[in-house]
Amino acid sequence: MHDHLTIVDHPLVQHKLTIMREKETSTAVFRQLLREISLLLAYEVTSELEMTTKRIETPLTEMDAPTLKGRKLALISILRAGNGLLDGMLELIPSARVGFVGLYRDEQTLKPHKYYFKVPEQLDERMVIAVDPMLATGNSSAAAVDMLKEAGAKDIRFLCLLAAPEGVARMKEAHPDVPIVTAALDEKLNELGYIMPGLGDAGDRMFGTK
Template identity: 80%
Template sequence: MNKQHLTIINHPLVQHKLTIMRKKEVSTAGFRRLLREISLLLAYEVTRELELTTTTIETPICEMQAPTLEGKKLALISILRAGNGLLDGILELIPGARVGFVGLYRDPETLQPVEYYCKVPNALDARMTIVVDPMLATGNSSVAAIDKLKEHGAKNLRFLCLLAAPEGVERMRQAHPDVPVFTAALDERLDDHGYIVPGLGDAGDRMFGTK
């Protein structure tokens, strides 16, 4: 597997919070809180390559050239619905980001994505675009979402998830080798229903208290 295509974020706080989230007895409120907290930590890693320029400012002591973000504000794209859990935390760190949504659900028979909604910011060709979804399982929905974003002009893309399966990472690598994947953990495999093993269950259901 291409290590440059996949980055596993091994920060101790990320790993600790993920372990708690995996526990089946964690409440909906607890799961939601932990997902928001862990998304802040993940966002530090996925934004390391944001470009900087300098600007002139006045401190209480003197004038200086200080670093500041360059170019258009980055775009965050949530794959509905579970992506919103990561989105909320990242927006606490980067409140000025532009936000878009791609609505996809997985057909339970074919495991293929079905699109029902798409609304994204303008000028994606000039923005770093971070696609968020807690789970990279089969990779079909992620690939479909990135296909759609490239149709809208996105060029500088990142994919951020909480958990990934080897099958999903490989699917992404084959379909979009130019899109780095960032995750907190690479789990063992998919089961016969397309769920990540050992995983943490359905992230959307656990976040919203649905089944």
């Protein structure tokens, strides 16, 4: 177990992930399961949100009740597959601010190139959660976190569905201060940079493209 890596081994997460891995699972079911898993992963990744109290009145009495402290957190989707995790997380945290990082991977070099970047203001005062279903080589993820730090983010978490050991190592080397939350740490990457055994291309399976 890596000290900066949390694997969410909740039975519901693992059961839903198994169905997502199966190649016969339809686009509609894949998309629905990703939304459901993202809710469960969001529960884990937000467990350290800062709290304070406020005075409220229940139907019976007044009390000092717990409430979230500080600015709304920021969810950053790494396009395009990140949007699948984003949808479910927004159901749990509807007031979150949302940003997008667009990166494409050069098929020859596997290096990431930026094509879009739009994030909320005051990132330095928010918990920032970057979401992307697959942490494969880690190059795109590390590049996205670089950009978020340049935009002022200081408290960053990375949330993914599957991680490869290579990607976890790359992220630890580039951003040792960024904890990773995932549903599974798979065996390895293949020669094309895909996670094995994995579930194929998350974006293609989510959006029905090939």
